[in-house]
Each structure stands twice: as structure tokens, then as C-alpha cells.
Amino acid sequence: MASVLQKIVERGHYKFVDSVSSWQEAVKLSTESLVKTGYVDEDYYKQIVSCIEEYGPYVVFDHYVAMPHSQEDASGVHKTSVGFMRVKEDVDFGVDEDGERKVARLFFTLASCNPDEHTDNIASLMGIFTNEPLLDALMEAETPEDILAAEEKYPCEEDF
Amino acid sequence: MANLDNKKLLACCANGAGSSLMMEKAIEKVLKKYGVKPAELRHCPVSEGKSAARGYDVLFCARTFEKNFEDAKKAGTVVIPLRNVMSAQEIEKALQEAGLL
Numbered sequence: 309m310a311s312v313l314q315k316i317v318e319r320g321h322y323k324f325v326d327s328v329s330s331w332q333e334a335v336k337l338s339t340e341s342l343v344k345t346g347y348v349d350e351d352y353y354k355q356i357v358s359c360i361e362e363y364g365p366y367v368v369f370d371h372y373v374a375m376p377h378s379q380e381d382a383s384g385v386h387k388t389s390v391g392f393m394r395v396k397e398d399v400d401f402g403v404d405e406d407g408e409r410k411v412a413r414l415f416f417t418l419a420s421c422n423p424d425e426h427t428d429n430i431a432s433l434m435g436i437f438t439n440e441p442l443l444d445a446l447m448e449a450e451t452p453e454d455i456l457a458a459e460e461k462y463p464c465e466e467d468f
Numbered sequence: 469m470a471n472l473d474n475k476k477l478l479a480c481c482a483n484g485a486g487s488s489l490m491m492e493k494a495i496e497k498v499l500k501k502y503g504v505k506p507a508e509l510r511h512c513p514v515s516e517g518k519s520a521a522r523g524y525d526v527l528f529c530a531r532t533f534e535k536n537f538e539d540a541k542k543a544g545t546v547v548i549p550l551r552n553v554m555s556a557q558e559i560e561k562a563l564q565e566a567g568l569l
Contacts, residue, residue, distance in 0.1 A: 363482045366530045368564050370552060377486040379513065430489045434554050461523055 310433040311431040313459045317390045317452040331365075331412075335376045338393040338415040347391075347418045349384035354419070357427060363379050365401035365410040371443050374401070374412035375433065377420070388422040391415070391427055394449055404463060413447050435464035470522070472499065472568055475506040475525040480533060484513030490554040493551070496546050502569055508563045521545050526568065 316322055321341045330332040333387060336353040339360055343350050355378040368374045370451040378385075401410040422424040436442060445458035470519035477495060488511035495509060498501045512520065514533050521527045521540035527547045529537065534549040541547050563569040 359482055364486065364532050366553075368480070369554070375486055377483060379483040382483075382485075418486055426485070427489065430486070431493055434490055434493060437554060464554055466480045 311459065311464075312390055312429055312436070313392075313455055316390055317455055319347075319389060321347075321389055321391045322452055322455065323393040325393065325395050327413075328395060328399055331360070331399050331401045334374075334393070334399045334415065335360070335417070336389055336411075338376060338417040339419075340391075341393075342389060342391040342417065342419050347385070347387045347389050349386075352378065352384040352419070355379070355382055355384070360401070364404055366404065368401045368410035368412050369404060369437055369442055371437070372398070372413040372444060372447060373416065373437050374399070375412065375416050375437075376420060377418035380434070382420070383418045385394060385421045387417050387419065388425040388429070390433065391417040391419065392445060392455070393417070414443060430466070439464050472502075472504045472506055472526070472563070474505070474507045476523065477506050477510075477526045477528070478517055478521060478524040479511040480517035480536075481511070481523045481526075482514055482531060482533070484511060484516065487530055487553040488512065488550050491550065491559075494556045495528060496562065498560045498569075501556075501560070504569075511523040521547075526563075526566075528553075528556070538546050 335356050339353045342348045356376045387457035395413050398411040403409050448453050476533040479488045479491035492511045514536050518536050522543035527545050530553050539553045
């Protein structure tokens, strides 16, 4: 079975940018490949932005990883996938409730309308998010080939 | 509560789709390590969990959502706020501190 990163490459769900003007723009750009391929509607990113505005940057995890997503039954989602985006410069999401600054460079944006595939994706993403050498390599990635090479070099444990 | 056998566990996040599912998987990992078999383990959005939580023994959420569960706390639910929702280590430590493992 193809891994999440393999599916991201096969489906063209990736984007590489140098910098963005705001985290809102980053979220929008991270959905672009999903919009182009008809997986989500153009407006989907707005639901994600309003969710982060309401609850704070809890979708930004450790090691520069962000997992923007909307609800399980979000409107405007037609197929389940993950959109990957790498930004060269830090994207600042502000501070969380404890005053900790949240920054991201790797975006794994969720589109979900198939619970089974989504659950598999989440499990695989947890493997990626806890694999720091892989995350470091992904932050250096410039091409889809780099994504696959990074995964080959630093495979995830089948742990979750 | 001596341990988590036959207890009901709930994980909540804003959407009920992303981080709550990650929490559920990380919790599962900890339970497996200790050979614990809960009566129930599921995830849902905070909007649903807010009223549902009182029917559970333990509620897990990202720290930002803790304030939604004051009523559940009063009703006796143990609320465990997490910094890193996918950290099995943090979950294990929090459960130990709560005397649940």
C-alpha cells in the first residue's frame, strides 16, 4: 500500500514556497493542490482559518509541523487526502494560551470525507510527525522526488 | 479509580477529526503497553464532548480546550489537558500522575 507521502506525490498534492505573508495565506496555499485536483472547493481554507482564529494555533505541533484541518464532515470536501506544503521561512501562528510561540514550515493539510482512509492517514501522519530526521529532510525538500527520497532514507516505524 | 480497566475514555478537539483522533491513537498505545482494556475509547468534537464528557471517566483534550470541561470536572470526570496531543509519553505521565496507571 502506498504511504501518505507516496500518495501526496502521486496525486500532485504538494507545494514548495519560500515565504508567505501570513499564516492565513499559508493555509490557503496549502490547500491549492487539493483545489486544483478537485479534492476540495476553493473556499475550504476559510473554514480552517476560522477554526484556528477561534481556538488558537493548536494545529501547530512540535518541530515546525502544522496540520490544518476542518471538521470531519466539513463542507466543500469531495475526496480524502493530505496536501503537503513546505515553506522555507517560519510561518508565525502567534502564541498559544501559555504564551508559547507557534511556528511551522511543514504543512500537512487534511481533507477528509472518507473516515477509513482518513484514519489511516492520521496514523501515518503520526509516524511522520514523530520522526524528526524525516521532518528535517522534508524541510530541505525542493521537489517531489526529494519527498520520496527523504522517506526512503528515514522510514517511519509502523507504530500507531 | 484504581486503573483504567472498564473505564470510559473520551478525546476531544475542535473538529473531532484531527488531533482528537491522534490522541485516541496515542492513548491506545499507552493502554496496550499496560494491558488495560477500557469499556470505551472514542473521539469527538468539543461541541459534542462538552455535554457528553460527564458520562465518561476520563476526558483528554489539547490544553486550549480545558476550559470547556469545567462542568464535567464537577461531575467527577478526570480531565487531562495535553500539550502535545500525539505524545504517548505525555499521556502516560499524565495518567500516572492522576493515579490511573
